[in-house]
Amino acid sequence: MCGIIGHVGTGNALETLLTGLENLEYRGYDSAGVAVQNGSGIAVQKRSGKVEELKESIRDAHLEGCVGIGHTRWSTHGPPTDTNAHPHTDETTDVAVVHNGIIENYAELREWLCTRGHEFTSDTDTEVIPHLIQYYLDEGSESEAAFRRAIDELEGSYAVTAMISGEHVLYAARKGSPLVVGVEDDEFFLASDVPAFLEYTDSVVYLEDGDVVIVDDGGVEFTDLEGNPVTRDPETVDWDPEQAGKGGYDHFMLKEIHEQPTSLAQAVEGRIDPENGRIALENFESGTFEGVESVQLVACGTSYHAALYGSLALNQAGIRSKALLANEYSVSAPPVDDDTLVVAVTQSGETADTLNALRRAARAGARTLTVTNVVGSTAAREADDALFIRAGPEIGVAATKTFSSQVVMLTLLAQRIADDCLGAPPADLEMLLPELARLPGTIETVLEQSDAAAVASRFQECQSYFFIGRGLGYPVALEGALKFKEITYEHAEGFASGELKHGPLALVTPETPVFAIFTGQEDEKTLKNAEEAQTRGAPVVAVCPDDHRAVDIADAHLKIPETDADISGLLANVQLQLVSYHAADLLDRPIDKPRNLAKSVTVE
Template sequence: MCGIIARIGDDDSAVDELITGLENLEYRGYDSAGVAIKNGGGPEVFKRQGKISRLKDVLAGEVPDGGLGIGHTRWSTHGPPTDENAHPHTDCTGEVAVVHNGIIENYDELRSELASRGHEFESDTDTEVIPHLVEEELARGASPELAFRRTIRKLSGSYAVAMITERDHAVYATRRGSPLVLGVSDGEYFLASDVPAFLDFTEEVIYLDDGDVVVVRSDDYEISTLDGQTVERSVSTVEWDPEDAGKGGYDHYMLKEIHEQPTALRQTLRGRADGTTGEVHLEDFPAGSFEQVERVQFVACGTSYHAGLVGAGFLSGGGVPAQTFLASEYATSPAPVDEDTLVVGVTQSGETADTLSALRKANASGARTLAVTNVVGSTAARECDDALFIRAGPEIGVAATKTFSSQVVSLSLLAERIARDVTGSPTEESRERLAALDELPGQVQQILDYSNAQKIAKQYRDSDAYFFIGRGTVFPVALEGALKFKEISYEHAEGFAAGELKHGPLALVTPKTPIFAVFTGENDEKTLGNVKEAEARGAPIVAVASEDHEEVAQHADHVLTIPETHPDVAGVLANVQLQLLSYHAADLLGRPIDKPRNLAKSVTVE
């Protein structure tokens, strides 16, 4: 949530490159946007409530020259989205400009103290205390760098901060609990919340650690601790192509990313699973890597939580005790955590604040930790004992699609590796599952080519509510289908374990509440019984099932068909149909699909 960018170089192209960076970061927040440009004098600030297009309109008149600048796209936490609350924020003199991602937890106290000393505030944000604190340090004779370091020491909370001042030609930045990466190129440097911000300009990046302070000038940079001790951070080359983060001719990022799933799944599976021999080869986890594990706990949020539920089901079915926790609730969980516990943090970005907090609790309890993430160099990947990368490629749409599919497949492989290490050799069941995974990318492509989801979305666009049900490994798919539907269509949708429909939710069922029921070939008789209960109350039934499932078809008004496959793999196929359903429903309603209201891609505050 919120995206920051800074650019410094020898030429005067800061504005254009900052705007490009902000557009690439808009998935992190789109309530308001702003830039501060420095050319000779003090920082010149331009900011507007709303999308970045409004800021571009402002800059279209007189674009300021300058090689140094900072920018920000906001997801509101303190104060509504207004011009005044947009970043960058400045001090009383206008000499200091700051952008910030995160939350300053002690800002009320700091703001009261500053106001008592005569400082005047123009916004409701927590961020604005930062430039005023720097202003005081500068007035005491500190250099900009010293003033910045002293100010950071006074802050509590999570943050990534970038600052420029009138006094010198440099960017000062630091991070604690919020992501920040440094982009390195010939003649220019970048700082940003995420790599896509500057991928158009450089593929060379440095992932900063919590507590790092970086001072970037036109010709060099220096990274140190808050105490000033120099530290070395390695330069990595990002393998994404800038076009990977573009729409590629699709109307929305979400639709593009749904259609990228066959490729993403091939990348996830490449070199890791052999459906012919039944072997699993996870690059950093040879046979025996998990022999000492007695229990597995998954911690995650949102879509990743649903993937974690699937993963726990795989492990439990393989004879390994496993549970899934909402990361935000993990701190109060009574579940045992010790050195024989493996805690798996499932997080697309690797920066989700609640998940990082849960992983840190697990580390403090002596557990082994493992991150399942899409981002090499992310905080989760660096702080955990181990990491398994899902290899889905960049995902820009706020509503996760291809990363969910890649997470589920990655967790399936991880569960297979753990189960074999803990309980013994592969079973015939596991070999069949791996063989089904081999076929999965092609089967997803079949769905994308022939889905009738758009027609069904149109049929039920005026419904009162939408219910999704499933059993076993597709109960989480029902939850995910409902989450996707509600977050981009703004229509009421709920997911239930199929058997729970009659224990309360059935009171809401009417002819205006379609039921989307997922069938996998396992426990289908019971799910069909639940469908009949809803059917008897007049509810329209949409089944997600293989096309040869005749009995299901007899009781369904429509069928979203999926290819025949192993029951444990069917959920991924069913989910693709539900993603398409949600997309087309939202598109028919004219919703801003890639940027649903009140939501952001990466939630970096607890």
């Protein structure tokens, strides 16, 4: 969470910083601020609220300079106020710092600094960092040494970028929170995520834990905390800068829903051969997964729902598998050994809980693999293997296209693991692959013909929204409910269909529409569960093909084309994404920036 941007170059840094903050606002939008070397010291401007409000506040401020840092915040320590906004400074404003993460020993450091005469003005953990740097400067340390000594005192997770008055230099370090460097001729950028500077450069260096970076007019120096040089090679990001814009849509979320035909085509390109019934995952030759006896998938939020889908696909293919919440893995992880494959599913590759689960599994001797969207991410570097979903940048906080791409890649992975471990692919592979090849076009049809806007309008005044499904429809029901509650702020719950009568029916009223997902697996039972709710007064919305029997009993219908049961849930998911979007739009919610949420959860 939170967004960092830094700039060292020849032009005015302010414009670059503000552009970067706007590009990063999906990571946090409680408050925002900038600090610039303006020729007479460090000028700081910050305030609570969105980046647009910050821009208004600095219209008449003197913030010209070629070196600067900026930050958009998702609050952890202290409420979203002007004072708690970043950048934070020492008392003299000679040191300015932006920080993502959590400093676990900040209370002890703050008390120690207070006994030495330092005065604090904010409630944040971050403020100890500029004070520590200033303390070591006052002791006589050179700037770089003062920065290193301060970083060495910190416990917890951090991505830190600092500037010191009078110096055209940025100092940065990371541990547990992402930080990347962008390079374009004599312009240099630091950021928590690539979209911050994508319109300026596609040459990116991903920092690793323990890295310290010094950026000045002459270039970038990479070292460890002790000052020993390290090599970090640049990579070219193949994202088009226009992909990070709205492209004429009212919201990023709607744009990204409509990008799913493209993102799914990218996901399967070169990886399936429908004519010969083969799956070809790069870097995973035949026999790669021989000896795997069980698979654990760890993830959080939407990625957990994709992991659950993948786990069910693995079980159906004959491989023992379980999806586990990454944030509970440290408490109740099942046993693992070298015959266990642990798959970390994470869109960003930086989710703190998922990384911790991945590391725990590795320490226990399991083989690890990550399914992620970001080449160069921490998960991609730390896992034994990585499978990239190729979805392109996703800016909307509510994940859409990354979920569908994760599901497709996990479906393919399940088939490959079954092939290696059981000696033959599942019997239905010849039916599945042609449908996967047609999936982008099938989803395009759903997008063109959807009645989701009318359904959202019809049930706009209801009190609660239930989503039910069986088998592979169950994770889709969970995801449908999550999307709805994330962006509408209305109560929504997802259930396995059979669980409806084990408690949730007590909540059913005529103001509780039930969205029933029919995937072709156990549909008669799901229909019976939907009818049980309907007899208690609940309107039923059937998500199914036109000729499905559920259409005859449903109060409303969201059409999906006929396809293989293993992927029909993805078509239903698109309809539910659109329902959530239109319901939130009718309520005038801030769809791309739902309250209290941020895109990438990099703290536990």
